[in-house]
Amino acid sequence: xxxxFLMKSMDRSIVVVVAILLGxxxxxxxxxxxxxxxxxxxxxxxxxxxxxxxLTYALLALALDLVWGFCGILSLGHAAFxxxxxxxxxxxxxRQIGARGSYGNPLLPDFMVFLNWKELPWFWHGFxxxxxxxxxxxxxxxxxxxxxxxxxxxxxxxxxxxxxxTQAMTYALLLAFFRNDMGFGGNNGLTDFKDILxxxxxxxxxxxxxxxxxxxxxxxxxxxxxxxxxxxxxxxxIAVRDAESRTRFLGYRVEHIKLxxxxxxxxxxxxxxxxxxxxxxxxxxxxxxxxxSIEVVIWTAVGGRGTLIGPIVGAILVNGGKSIFTAxxxxxxxxxxxxxxxxxxxxxxxxxxxxxxxxxARRRQERQARAAETPATDLAGEPMAAE
Amino acid sequence: MNQTIGQSKPTxxxxxxxxxxxxxxxxxLNALSFVVEPGELRAIIGPNGAGKTTMMDIIxxxxxxxxxxxxxxxxxxxxxxxxxxxxxLGIGRKFQKPTVFExxxxxxxxxxxxxxxxxxxxxxxxxxxxxxxxxxxxxxxTIRMASRRDDLAxxxxxGQKQWLEIGxxxxxxxxxxLVDEPVAGMTDAETAETAVLLKEIxxxxxxxVVEHDMGFIRELGVKVTxxxxxxxxxxxxxxxxxxxxxxxxxxxxx
Numbered sequence: 001x002x003x004x005f006l007m008k009s010m011d012r013s014i015v016v017v018v019a020i021l022l023g024x025x026x027x028x029x030x031x032x033x034x035x036x037x038x039x040x041x042x043x044x045x046x047x048x049x050x051x052x053x054x055l056t057y058a059l060l061a062l063a064l065d066l067v068w069g070f071c072g073i074l075s076l077g078h079a080a081f082x083x084x085x086x087x088x089x090x091x092x093x094x095r096q097i098g099a100r101g102s103y104g105n106p107l108l109p110d111f112m113v114f115l116n117w118k119e120l121p122w123f124w125h126g127f128x129x130x131x132x133x134x135x136x137x138x139x140x141x142x143x144x145x146x147x148x149x150x151x152x153x154x155x156x157x158x159x160x161x162x163x164x165x166t167q168a169m170t171y172a173l174l175l176a177f178f179r180n181d182m183g184f185g186g187n188n189g190l191t192d193f194k195d196i197l198x199x200x201x202x203x204x205x206x207x208x209x210x211x212x213x214x215x216x217x218x219x220x221x222x223x224x225x226x227x228x229x230x231x232x233x234x235x236x237x238i239a240v241r242d243a244e245s246r247t248r249f250l251g252y253r254v255e256h257i258k259l260x261x262x263x264x265x266x267x268x269x270x271x272x273x274x275x276x277x278x279x280x281x282x283x284x285x286x287x288x289x290x291x292x293s294i295e296v297v298i299w300t301a302v303g304g305r306g307t308l309i310g311p312i313v314g315a316i317l318v319n320g321g322k323s324i325f326t327a328x329x330x331x332x333x334x335x336x337x338x339x340x341x342x343x344x345x346x347x348x349x350x351x352x353x354x355x356x357x358x359x360x361a362r363r364r365q366e367r368q369a370r371a372a373e374t375p376a377t378d379l380a381g382e383p384m385a386a387e
Numbered sequence: 388m389n390q391t392i393g394q395s396k397p398t399x400x401x402x403x404x405x406x407x408x409x410x411x412x413x414x415x416l417n418a419l420s421f422v423v424e425p426g427e428l429r430a431i432i433g434p435n436g437a438g439k440t441t442m443m444d445i446i447x448x449x450x451x452x453x454x455x456x457x458x459x460x461x462x463x464x465x466x467x468x469x470x471x472x473x474x475x476l477g478i479g480r481k482f483q484k485p486t487v488f489e490x491x492x493x494x495x496x497x498x499x500x501x502x503x504x505x506x507x508x509x510x511x512x513x514x515x516x517x518x519x520x521x522x523x524x525x526x527x528x529t530i531r532m533a534s535r536r537d538d539l540a541x542x543x544x545x546g547q548k549q550w551l552e553i554g555x556x557x558x559x560x561x562x563x564x565l566v567d568e569p570v571a572g573m574t575d576a577e578t579a580e581t582a583v584l585l586k587e588i589x590x591x592x593x594x595x596v597v598e599h600d601m602g603f604i605r606e607l608g609v610k611v612t613x614x615x616x617x618x619x620x621x622x623x624x625x626x627x628x629x630x631x632x633x634x635x636x637x638x639x640x641x
Contacts, residue, residue: 004514005511005512228511231510231511231512231513232498232499232510232511232513233507233510233511233513235491235495235498235499236499236505236510238488238490238491239488239491239499242488242489242490243486243487243488243489245449245470245486246482246486246487246488247499248470248471248474249447249470249474249479249480250474250499250500250505250555250559251471251474251475251505251559252471252505253471253505253506254471256506256507257507260507
């Protein structure tokens with residue numbers, strides 16, 4: 001059942017992107033580790049981590065596309081799920097520091113010693129084990145999305161109202177995580193990581209592995225998302241997006257349909273956050289900034305909402321642009337981002353990938369129409385017969 | 388009158404008694420009583436604001452009545468259920484404005500409407516069986532859209548969208564079908580075909596049609612209920628109703 005479910009996702013564009021991601025997962029680490037630094041094809045480690053970061057952003061955008069592109073839920077709080085996944089991973093990494101912190105306390109992370117805490121808060125227990133932290137990476141964002149969605153969708157909060165309360169959610173979390181007595185490092189967040197699964201987090205090999213893991217996870221989530229949206233459930237999602245009350249009168253429980261997509265999406269965002277944190281080396285409350293969630297919407301819109309591949313392309317393009325732009329003209333980046341969003345909304349409403357796809361489909365149709373006009377061949381007869 | 392309605396409750400398919408609802412002081416329905424028997428095709432007429440659409444909203448769970456009883460099959464209390472539950476009990480509804488899923492193909496529209504398990508996981512792992520395929524083919528033939536199965540619903544004409552929506556209702560296999568103004572905006576030929584289609588559908592289930600088009604209702608040739616100001620004004624054959632003095636004053640005469 002599961003394999004046939006996953007096989008359904010495999011149309012050509014998905015296969016191509018998955019192949020590219022798998023190729024990158026092998027090639028980039030190989031070029032980083034196996035070539036000498038002066039080799040023309042050498043990929044420096046800082047670039048490996050930078051690209052790895054883009055891939056986690058791409059996964060976040062893909063997660064948003066599942067709810068926004070296919071179900072019409074414009075979540076402006078997806079960065080919150082990303083950050084929660086990141087914090088879960090950060091807590092694991094903090095516990096791995098052990099007695100190597102500045103205060104040398106074998107149990108308590110530095111910031112707790114600094115705050116004069118005597119014992120580990122209950123919610124930090126278990127995070128010394130990777131499997132537990134990995135579970136929390138999906139469970140915590142998933143649970144928050146489930147509870148939040150349960151109330152919001154049951155009360156039929158829709159459209160702009162839903163967007164606003166998702167912003168409120170991420171803002172509330174921002175304020176909460178800023179507080180020192182929450183036990184998550186307050187303003188400074190979690191940083192100074194040393195090891196992950198026993199490997200030095202700064203080492204080239206670890207960085208390359210994290211990159212490969214990000215690429216693999218993105219490929220896996222892409223296949224999963226594609227399988228979801230190509231299933232009958234995915235068709236119901238689109239039906240909800242286009243005509244919610246009609247779907248309800250067909251007998252579908254719209255709130256359950258939305259809740260499932262929202263929860264799965266939040267879990268994927270959590271995974272993205274967990275892969276992001278070891279590659280950038282820090283997680284702090286700034287990740288909950290409402291603006292971050294809005295940026296994710298821009299990546300998705302630029303790439304093309306509802307196309308699955310679009311958000312991946314969009315996240316990489318916009319963030320690549322950001323890295324280059326902020327190095328050259330740092331003060332103009334926000335203007336460029338805002339302008340980009342306006343231009344895309346006006347001229348490419350389907351985004352880069354959506355517009356390209358529509359262009360190719362039109363070309364194919366024209367070819368078929370031309371073929372249909374030339375009579376007396378077997379092939380040309382077919383579209384006529386179908387009419 | 389209430390006496391006779393009360394007696395018909397156990398045998399009726401749909402039973403409304405003394406239903407009232409008001410919006411901001413405006414009484415949209417005023418002690419409306421109305422019974423549909425199993426297998427009946429019923430037409431409802433009435434001026435704008437008579438409460439026709441509100442009545443459908445009450446039956447399908449979109450609006451809750453302030454007072455009164457609404458029962459399906461004699462004992463299921465519809466006032467306690469929501470839209471999705473009522474739809475899965477077997478009450479289908481066609482809206483005034485054709486609402487089909489525009490970004491889905493004709494085939495997918497029917498597949499979504501098909502009377503199968505509608506939960507998250509059954510739909511996630513759903514596979515089109517031969518039986519379901521045959522059923523969709525059958526409906527495509529009934530609504531005469533077999534040749535357009537792969538077209539997006541957005542590209543259909545107005546009349547075709549209406550038919551597709553009727554097809555979706557058939558796929559739902561409802562016992563009671565509520566149809567709101569099915570021929571609005573249709574050509575004469577399409578109207579005639581729709582009348583044939585509805586009569587065909589009514590052979591296997593009850594249908595309630597709300598319509599303004601008197602010619603169409605004459606073509607259906609069924610019992611007619613005239614609503615005005617939220618309650619029943621007259622009920623009977625089309626000739627009986629259209630000769631009723633109150634109906635002429637309230638509706639036809641205008």
